[in-house]
Amino acid sequence: MAAAGDVLIHPELVDQAAKDAKRTGKGTAGLDFGPQLAGIRPVISKADLAICHMETPVGGPKGPFEGYPEFLVPPQILASLKDVGYDTCSTASNHTFDHGLPAVRRTLDAMDRAGLGHTGSSRTPAESQKPNIRDVNGVKVAHLAYSWESFLNPTPEKEKWAFNRISTEEIKKAEARAREAGAEVVILSVHWGLEHYNEPSVPQLELAQRITKETGINLVIGHHAHVVQPIEKVNGTWVAYSLGNQLARHSSPSGLTEEGAIGWFEFRETKKGWDVVPRYRTTLVDIPPEPDDSTEKLPRDAVQDVRLVDVRAALEHPDELPADRRARYRLAAARVEGFLFNRGAPGRDGLAELSLKD
Numbered sequence: 001m002a003a004a005g006d007v008l009i010h011p012e013l014v015d016q017a018a019k020d021a022k023r024t025g026k027g028t029a030g031l032d033f034g035p036q037l038a039g040i041r042p043v044i045s046k047a048d049l050a051i052c053h054m055e056t057p058v059g060g061p062k063g064p065f066e067g068y069p070e071f072l073v074p075p076q077i078l079a080s081l082k083d084v085g086y087d088t089c090s091t092a093s094n095h096t097f098d099h100g101l102p103a104v105r106r107t108l109d110a111m112d113r114a115g116l117g118h119t120g121s122s123r124t125p126a127e128s129q130k131p132n133i134r135d136v137n138g139v140k141v142a143h144l145a146y147s148w149e150s151f152l153n154p155t156p157e158k159e160k161w162a163f164n165r166i167s168t169e170e171i172k173k174a175e176a177r178a179r180e181a182g183a184e185v186v187i188l189s190v191h192w193g194l195e196h197y198n199e200p201s202v203p204q205l206e207l208a209q210r211i212t213k214e215t216g217i218n219l220v221i222g223h224h225a226h227v228v229q230p231i232e233k234v235n236g237t238w239v240a241y242s243l244g245n246q247l248a249r250h251s252s253p254s255g256l257t258e259e260g261a262i263g264w265f266e267f268r269e270t271k272k273g274w275d276v277v278p279r280y281r282t283t284l285v286d287i288p289p290e291p292d293d294s295t296e297k298l299p300r301d302a303v304q305d306v307r308l309v310d311v312r313a314a315l316e317h318p319d320e321l322p323a324d325r326r327a328r329y330r331l332a333a334a335r336v337e338g339f340l341f342n343r344g345a346p347g348r349d350g351l352a353e354l355s356l357k358d
Contacts, residue, residue, distance in 0.1 A: 092120025120145030
């Protein structure tokens with residue numbers, strides 16, 4: 001299975017989708033996110049199960065849309081996520097309730113129409129108790145999602161059922177419901193940690209210990225930091241603390257916020273249970289430079305459009321890249337590798353880069 005980091009649609013990405021729709025003649029209501037995501041299709045579409053993290057609620061196809069701090073984004077992004085190969089998404093984040101329960105319901109309705117599964121938020125109390133279980137090559141796989149809650153837009157007490165707030169006890173109960181419903185594998189997405197820190201926080205480390213000691217969850221996938229954090233095996237269970245951003249365009253790009261990782265996890269059934277082999281693929285959101293007031297067009301070799309890049313695929317043909325872009329991709333590859341490996345996973349437990357030729 002493949003999993004990736006935050007899908008956080010900032011206004012600049014909406015502008016790019018409008019620009020692309022004019023070129024492609026595709027999309028809905030003048031927005032086409034397909035070209036932005038196309039670079040990862042060869043990886044995501046190869047997975048038997050692909051999980052994304054949909055960070056924010058969606059509005060109507062024609063807007064109005066909003067950016068930080070109370071996001072409301074185009075639902076057109078959902079069709080593009082499905083098109084590149086995503087099967088299901090976590091929806092629990094600190095932005096889940098940016099526009100209240102109506103937006104939660106609108107988002108999940110839109111995901112249903114796009115053919116994307118979802119977990120982490122709910123439209124009704126009954127739905128909140130129903131596990132998201134998918135048949136993957138004859139194996140029943142459950143996906144759970146939990147998050148810390150926004151202080152700006154907390155869930156009203158009477159609607160607490162609509163949002164999965166981090167709690168070890170609640171995670172245990174959700175796993176039990178999934179197992180009772182037949183789940184053989186349980187994957188947990190968790191929205192946690194501190195933004196822009198490449199090392200997991202103490203609360204992250206403590207929660208990882210509790211989850212891996214007190215539950216039978218088979219894999220933990222983390223989001224929220226918007227930068228890459230390590231992957232490590234904790235008490236025999238793989239934990240990806242943060243896979244960075246999948247697609248985002250922060251108002252002040254740091255370089256680190258454009259770098260991400262697709263986690264790739266091969267599940268193999270053994271007599272002792274499920275053995276999980278981890279791999280990763282570095283991604284980068286290419287962002288055009290700010291235009292110079294003295295010129296109408298960007299230099300020919302400059303990045304012209306926002307694009308999500310499969311860094312390894314790009315570096316397999318280095319001679320086709322301008323020198324500065326080749327250097328940027330190499331930096332991203334080296335830096336993401338360093339952050340992922342920073343808690344000893346490669347030498348001790350076998351984390352390695354994914355090759356599509358394997």
